[in-house]
Amino acid sequence: MIARRSLLAACAVALAPLCVPAPVTAAVPTRMVAFPSAHAEIVVATTSMRDLVAGRAVRFVYIAERGALVGVRVTVRQGTRSWVATRTAIPAAAGGHPSGVALPPAAVRAVATCRPTTVTVAAFTTRRTPVAVDRVTLLRDAARCPDRPPRLTVPARPSATTKGIAVPATFLQESPARMAADLNAVRSLGAGFLRVPMDWPKVEARPGVRRWTALDAAVRGTTARRIGTLGLLTAAPRWASPEGTSYPRDPVRFAAFAARTVARYAPYGVRHWEVWNEPNFALFWAPAVDPASYARLLRLTSITIHAVQPRAVVISGGLARVDFDSTSLPANVFLEQMLVSGVVPQTDAIGLHPYTFPVSPLDPDDSTRNAWRLIERPLDGILALLRLADQESKPLWITEYGAPDRGSGAATGSPDGVGEARQAQLVTDLYAALRGRAWAGPAFWYALRDRTDIAASSVESAFGLLHADGRLKPAGTAYRALAP
Numbered sequence: 001m002i003a004r005r006s007l008l009a010a011c012a013v014a015l016a017p018l019c020v021p022a023p024v025t026a027a028v029p030t031r032m033v034a035f036p037s038a039h040a041e042i043v044v045a046t047t048s049m050r051d052l053v054a055g056r057a058v059r060f061v062y063i064a065e066r067g068a069l070v071g072v073r074v075t076v077r078q079g080t081r082s083w084v085a086t087r088t089a090i091p092a093a094a095g096g097h098p099s100g101v102a103l104p105p106a107a108v109r110a111v112a113t114c115r116p117t118t119v120t121v122a123a124f125t126t127r128r129t130p131v132a133v134d135r136v137t138l139l140r141d142a143a144r145c146p147d148r149p150p151r152l153t154v155p156a157r158p159s160a161t162t163k164g165i166a167v168p169a170t171f172l173q174e175s176p177a178r179m180a181a182d183l184n185a186v187r188s189l190g191a192g193f194l195r196v197p198m199d200w201p202k203v204e205a206r207p208g209v210r211r212w213t214a215l216d217a218a219v220r221g222t223t224a225r226r227i228g229t230l231g232l233l234t235a236a237p238r239w240a241s242p243e244g245t246s247y248p249r250d251p252v253r254f255a256a257f258a259a260r261t262v263a264r265y266a267p268y269g270v271r272h273w274e275v276w277n278e279p280n281f282a283l284f285w286a287p288a289v290d291p292a293s294y295a296r297l298l299r300l301t302s303i304t305i306h307a308v309q310p311r312a313v314v315i316s317g318g319l320a321r322v323d324f325d326s327t328s329l330p331a332n333v334f335l336e337q338m339l340v341s342g343v344v345p346q347t348d349a350i351g352l353h354p355y356t357f358p359v360s361p362l363d364p365d366d367s368t369r370n371a372w373r374l375i376e377r378p379l380d381g382i383l384a385l386l387r388l389a390d391q392e393s394k395p396l397w398i399t400e401y402g403a404p405d406r407g408s409g410a411a412t413g414s415p416d417g418v419g420e421a422r423q424a425q426l427v428t429d430l431y432a433a434l435r436g437r438a439w440a441g442p443a444f445w446y447a448l449r450d451r452t453d454i455a456a457s458s459v460e461s462a463f464g465l466l467h468a469d470g471r472l473k474p475a476g477t478a479y480r481a482l483a484p
Contacts, residue, residue, distance in 0.1 A: 036065035041256035042072070042123040042132040045098065045308045048139040048267040052103070052119075053112045058085075059100040060121045060134070061307045063255050065300065067125065069097075075120040076107045083107035096255060096304030114140050134260075139267055160434035163484060164193035164230065164444035165465070166400050170453055172202060172214040182448060183221040185466060189476060190484045193228040195274070195399055195444050200248075200257045201237040212264065219265050229270045230399065230444070233258045233301070234277045234284075234317070246286040251297040255304040262308045271309060274351055274399055275301050276317030280334035282327035289329050291337035299343045316344070318351035318399040321371035325413075331371070332380050339389040349395045349441055352382065357403035358418045360426055361433035369415075372433065383439060398443035401430050404462035405473065417459050424474035427465075431482055445479060 045059040046052050058076070062069045071088035087101045101121075111117050120135040165186055174182065186194050196218050204210050222229045236248040248254040262273065278284045279294040294317070302314045316338070319331035329337075331352065338344055354361070354371035361372035375382045375396065386392045403426045406417035418426070427445060434440040450464035465476035472480075 037250045037252045039250050039252045040064040040067060040123065040131050041252055042121050042134050043256055043259040043263065044119055044121050044134045044136045045263045047136050047263045049111050049114060049117065052138065053108055056108050057100040057102045058119055058121065059098060061096055061098050061259050061304060062123060063096045063252050063259065063304050065252060069123055071124045072101060073122045074101045076103060076117060078110050078115050078117045081110065096300060096307045098307040111138065158192065158442045160437060160440035160443065161483065162192045162442040163190060163482060164195060164442045165191045165448050166195035166444040166446040167448050168451065169197040169199055172197065172218060176217065179217060179221060181470065183225055185470065186227055186448060187225045189465065189480045191227065192484060193230050193442055193444065194222050195230040195232055197232045197234065198261055199235040200254065201235050204257065205237055207239055219268050219270060223268045228272065230272045230274060231261065231265065231270055232274045232277060233261060244287060246284060247293065248297065251300045254297055255301045258301045259304045259308050262305050262312065266309050271311055272313045273305055274315040274317060278320040278353060279317040280329045280331055281320045281322050282325060288327040291334055292341060295338050295341035295343040299346055302346045313348045315349040315351045315397050315399065316347050318353040320353045321355055332374055332382055332385060335382060336385050339385060344389065344391050349397045351397050351399045353400040354398065355401060357426060358415050358422065360429040362429045395441035396439050397441040400446045401443055402446040402463040404459035405475065406462045407459035408457055409459045411458060412460065414459055417462055420474045424478040427475050427478040
């Protein structure tokens with residue numbers, strides 16, 4: 001540990017890209033970082049009529065790890081009419097870079113009428129052929145349009161007193177009535193944020209065919225109820241993953257998915273984004289975790305998100321407690337390697353999932369089960385590592401924390417359910433542990449409702465603040481009693 005810490009201290013001054021930590025465990029294979037992708041994407045960043053009319057231009061983001069953009073052609077189409085604008089000599093190096101093209105006045109006036117309008121942007125290189133094309137139908141949100149989306153303003157840096165709730169990906173498969181009931185429950189419990197899984201495979205199961213219906217309903221629902229949305233950008237469809245893996249083959253394509261998602265929901269006031277779920281756990285980065293590959297994905301995605309939405313808050317993927325899996329890495333070891341890669345300064349917050357059950361974050365228990373102790377441990381804790389790298393100002397967002405009230409953990413290697421009374425106590429203890437901590441961002445309890453898609457005998461079905469039928473548990477009562 002001393003040798004690794006000395007190496008990190010030496011690297012932390014400049015976070016030199018060639019400074020690589022000593023191997024932590026032989027169980028996690030060392031991989032060669034791939035050469036920069038030759039793929040390029042163009043993403044329309046102006047998705048609403050209001051923004052187009054106000055700016056009199058179409059904004060876009062060019063995403064690539066190498067190669068420069070030479071020119072673009074923008075086509076605005078409304079019924080049988082269309083307008084074309086071009087721009088050349090665009091200064092754009094590799095990465096995610098924002099730019100725009102001014103539109104003819106006639107096109108701007110047409111969009112202001114609120115009639116259905118599509119915008120297409122084609123990108124060109126020196127080969128004079130399009131290397132990427134993107135097309136969107138503008139949101140009808142100009143002042144005179146009847147279905148403009150509501151806007152919600154939330155703090156740029158919510159505090160530890162901001163309560164959140166995290167839901168599983170099955171939330172987006174619910175019927176409209178069930179989703180509405182769940183969103184009403186989130187509101188009645190006093191939650192200020194809902195962490196919504198925005199899975200790439202659910203949106204784009206086939207290349208270029210995007211289905212936003214479920215996500216649209218979720219974001220419209222949170223915004224209408226004045227609940228902030230934390231968008232969890234995660235997963236990869238089969239067509240975008242190497243065989244036998246769960247991560248994206250090409251980070252450019254994932255960054256493009258993130259850019260389209262951010263551009264689509266920014267008009268609703270969504271500006272908080274978490275990039276991936278538990279990247280240090282092989283369950284979500286199969287077959288084995290790879291800090292360098294995740295850092296590459298996070299860097300490009302964060303740059304791209306900020307290009308689309310400059311005031312966005314980008315949170316690194318919540319790091320899990322994994323002391324039971326040889327193909328995964330502990331949260332602090334994974335973070336250490338992220339720091340050496342130099343990606344952390346390009347994020348706005350660090351995500352953590354410090355599950356502790358059956359113990360409490362207030363307990364003095366310093367065993368590996370109490371992941372909370374890993375945050376403030378003086379030698380190799382999360383805060384100590386951030387301090388060494390001069391990144392201690394980064395808030396820590398607890399984007400998942402919870403405990404099951406029943407069930408067996410034998411199948412997953414976790415403890416058994418803790419009982420309803422203990423679950424309720426852990427709700428209270430979570431927010432008590434954050435009180436007065438300068439590093440603390442919001443904390444999200446996982447989950448809202450017990451699950452019926454998992455066997456009732458498993459702990460994985462019993463993390464909810466509500467029973468499966470919507471009845472309040474003691475944990476839900478404890479959560480609701482906490483000050484918002």
